[in-house]
Amino acid sequence: MFDTPKREAAVTKTDIKMSARNCQVFYGDNQAIKDVDVDIDDKTVTAFIGPSGCGKSTFLRCLNRMNDTIPICRVEGTITLDGEDIYDPKVDPVQLRAKVGMVFQKPNPFPKSIYDNIAYGPRIHGLARSRAELDDIVEKSLRRGALWDEVKDRLHEPGTGLSGGQQQRLCIARAVATEPEVLLMDEPCSALDPIATAQVEELIDELKQNFSVVIVTHSMQQAARVSQKTAFFHLGNLVEYGETGQIFTNPRDPRTESYITGRIG
């Protein structure tokens, strides 16, 4: 009846998973993030783009309170997960991080076997009641991480022996194994070659069926390829946030246009 494109309708209909209002972040006296308001949709890939030092990684780390580990960092404003304030004193950051997993810029497998790397999260959160169940979780996570076929014969070899791309997929599989609701990825492909990058991007596309994914990236092509929504940060401000297609083809803010066309950043 209506001429609305299907994909757009699907995006606008999804629930809001996380949202930030008036978010400010300070490192000591420096303000790194100013007044950021963002709604992150469920089962969607949201990309944060912007020049280096614009605060996109800082903001990402606010979403699972990783900034708590930096003593001089201070966060103001509200950030909610399913409507609950994650900076509420009653919230345990440890529990929060189990729901909001994170993958880092550089692959950081633990110095343990591939199996133990994946089983780390499920073990500490008590997700498996038996060895067999844990085996299942490991296999499922590695399959989701598109790594199972490559490593199924050497699960008990050290995870640090894998190639860079495999290590990053291992880290993604490790994050997936704890069944998070949101997966944060901080430039997950910046240390990878194009082939490994393509594999990880494919993986992100599959992950969005189950999780809400937030990815920080320096590559605008990558943002355009994998995300449905894009936020452009500049100098600590959220300049523009909207459908990826719209941001890249018809940006409203002149700064966004300059960045996308390569004139700043």
Next chain:
Amino acid sequence: MNVGILSLIVLGLAALGYVLARRRALAVVQGDARLLHSRTGYYGQLVFLLTAVPAFLVMAIWLFLQPILIEQRVAENIPGTAIPEGGDLTLVMSDVRRIAGGIDAMMADGSLGEAQLKDMHADQTDIRARLAGVGIALGAEVSPAVFEAAKSYRKMQKTGALAMTVVVLGLALGMMGLALSRISATLRARNLAESFVLSLLIGASLVAIATTAGIVLSLLFETWHFFQLYPARDFFFSLTWNPQFRGGSDLGFAPLIWGTLYVSLVALIVAVPIGLMIAIYLAEYAGKRVRSLAKPAIEVLAGIPTIVYGLFALITVGPFIRDWIAQPTGLGDSSSSVLTAGLVMGIMLIPFVSSLSDDIINAVPQALRDGSYGLGATQSETIKQVILPAALPGVVGAILLAASRAIGETMIVVMGAGAAAKMSLNPLEAMTTVTVKIVSQLTGDTEFASPETLVAFALGLTLFVFTLGLNVLALYIVRKYREQYE
């Protein structure tokens, strides 16, 4: 000329060579430094090294060989009659050296001239009294032969010193001239200077290796001597240690090794958990300020001399353990015990374990901590399951280093554990260790060539093999369980 001044002159020559070489290098290309193979500094460096290093090498060898050769020559000239009854040639030689020193002293204060010395003979002058005047006290009247030997000793020394000065200076000047004359635009000065320096570095590391080899060889040699006098079977398998001055000793090493291992074990049981917990607190929980205060404070423990720990064991810990633990339980009544020595040694080892482990835990990359926190792990889960396994090889290394310290420790054991060689499981009894017995055997009154003394070398070798084995084990563990990051 004395060695210090000679060294300064050689260094001065070398510095002069440096300046001259730079000038000459520039002169051969008419001031255009780009035409030279190397920068001018390398020409200077090359000449500097060629001037100084061979001269110093010759000087070192000369200083090492001259006394040996002179003593040999002088000793040949001392007639057998000059050696007193029951004495020894080495004792006479030490008299010769002291008399020569006394003559030098008399020369220096002007009471004796070269010409007078020539006419001085032991049978005419009271040498003993004159020497006593300059502070050289001799045990007996000086015999004429010995005095003549001292005179010739002194003369040879003087000639030797003069010859050395001439040779060293000549070599320095010769090498400098040779090196300067070879300077040309195509001389590969940088490569030559660098390979020269490289060989110096290699030489330095060889010194360390050669010393180790020398120590091991001397241990092996003396141990072999020992086993010629005492059956190896008894040394290894006899369970009693009972040295006698009149021979017929039992020299089984088992009680000593047992004591060593027992005391070390107690020490490690004390030091490892406490040290590791300190390291975890400092590296993971403590704030910057606490850390900067606490770490040096703990390391002060490592700076306390072991004899002071020994006093602590003897005066405080020993009586305390005897009065409050040993006597009430009826397990022992001496204030020296394995537990005393082990406890005090454990305290001494705490900073070794804590300081090294702290550095190692700090070296675990932050990325691993982030990764673990990002999965919802708590700080304690992160430490137990990620950081400690990653730091394990280094921590094992630290523990084994502490263990070798414990095995080699002497003073605390002498004062804390006593000197009774016993094999017992009771930690409240006095026992003793290999190191303590090495000291007591070597400082005893027995003849040097007796098995009672030589056993010290066999014990030393045993100890060496033990610590070596421990180090090999440490390397093996570290390799096998290394969990590499990066």
